[in-house]
Amino acid sequence: MHQVVVPELGEGIAKVTVACWHCRAGDRVRAGQEVAEVATDKAVFNVETEKAGTVQRLLVREGDEVAVGEAILVIE
């Protein structure tokens, strides 16, 4: 099992908003594939999965606020 977490985005950014998902439960994803966009201030960052697999669960919804380092997606 692999968890995709919100990466460090630089100084002063502790939380981001999930702007949109690029995958759904059941999707096959490749390593390096963009799976979600998270937003902070006026920037949108594409979050990738480091590992390939099948999307098991989205842990948060679009519009949710999540902390840097928090898991947003489970891949198996």
Add this chain to the structure above:
Amino acid sequence: MDIQDCGWIAYPEAYERQKALVEKVRKGREDIVLLCEHPAVVTCGRLTDQRNILVDRRELSRRGVEVYAVDRGGDVTAHGPGQLVIYPIMDLRRHGKDLRGFLRKLEQVAIDLLREFDIVAKRSLGRTGVWVGQKKIVSIGVGVRKWIAFHGLALNVNTDLSVFSVIRPCGLDVTMTSMREILQRPVSMRDVKKQLAGCLERAFGCPPPPRDAGESYASSGRA
């Protein structure tokens, strides 16, 4: 850093050009900044509240104003003739992997540029963008893919400000202004582009452009 003047270019075409350059920069190309002017268009960032578009889509279409949903931060904005749109396609791994720091540098570029035209502009705490008094002159919204930044900033040079009447810019109750409105005269887009090269170099830590850089605005050693 490479600066490429695209001149008058449709929004979707400039977007495609950015996407292609993101890939090239990711593979090691030097940073590049595109300079554009777009026909009137409304774009919605990822966090757009649709209520901030004040005019019916069909009416906008009748006026020739297309609406695009795009993968940048921020709410709704408008582009149009007389506005200089600046797209820095930059590898943020070379600039500290710091999203907020990058936004602050983009603001600094605009503040420095405006100072060259004797306009005192500033940041507004908690609100990305650049302001002159209570009015907003620069809107900023970026996207980042594999740490390569794209989209960027829009500076109102001689912008016909009525283009903003169809939206609540950035979802704020704010009045937009332009260099022309402040200086009470039209401003040469060419002069603005020339000054911009030096301001970009200062903010992003590259050596200053040679004095004989000529018309290319390019500032690195590229022939």
